[in-house]
Amino acid sequence: MRHLIDPLDFTQQEISTLLDLADRIHDDPAAYQEVARHKKLATLFYEPSTRTRLSFESAMLRLGGKTLGFAGAQLSSASKGETVEDTARVVSNYADVIAMRHPKEGAPLRASLSARVPVINAGDGGHAHPSQTMIDLMTIRQRKGRLDHLTIGFCGDLKFGRTVHSLTAALSQFEGNRFVFISPEDLRLPQYVKNESLEPTHQIYKETADLEAELPHLDVLYMTRIQQERFFQRGRIPALERLLPAGRSAAAEGTAGYAGAASAAPHRRDQKGCG
Secondary structure (H helix, E strand, O other), X not given: OOXXXXXXXXXXXXXXXXXXXXHHHHHOHHHHOOOOOOOEEEEEEOOOXXXXXXXXXXXXXXXXXXXXXXXXXXXXXXXXXXXXXXHHHHHOOOOOEEEEEEOOOOHHHHHHHHOOOOEEEEEEOOOEOHHHHHHHHHHHHHHHOOOOOOEEEEEOOOOOOHHHHHHHHHHOOOOOOEEEEEOXXXXXXOHHHHHHHHOOOOOEEEEEOOHHHHHHHOOEEEEOOOOHHHOOOOOOOHHHHOOOOOOOOHHHHOOOOOOOOOOOOOOOOOOOOOO
């Protein structure tokens, strides 16, 4: 039994094989509409989601399967103190596969150690989002025809952007890619991503705040939003206030239980670059 917790759980060859299968399903969905018949997917979403949760459920239904689950920690026994390990053990009796989203980094991994069915990480805090990575890779391959020898720019909140962390890890497995990380200094890519994904494979990368200068040299530009739900420090954060919609405070955006904290980068509309 295998789980998908981190993009590096799949080798380059396995990623290519999976994307080949995805292309065949896309081109001939009728041929696959019964492959998950009599199978059940449990979507355990401990934090809000629209696209990811509905994508999982829609995919399972299109493959002939069924879904069950919850769309908020308050709707589960977590509100009564149940751990993710206990939930995974119990849900293993009801479903054939689990897709879990959680605000805390490492929660899907903990669940996988107790589950008796495969666990898919549907996003854990600011850590990883491997299922999103697979569709990003599919999109890049469809548009560019390859996943190697590309110059990929990542712009926005690179510190808390789990999709950035995951896609960087996956693309680092392909030969000849070059990475450009574009963000304010306070929202730069975490060092652990560089240590785990870029440096072991000797990837070429640069960090900058100047999007305009880099844009003409990119094959792919990956834009990310400010992950305001990851900023949970109490009190007012003036730099963060400038990133939020009018009438909303940084304190109101705080959520207890999220792993990690950081101050936001200053943001001005007339500032050149990304942020």
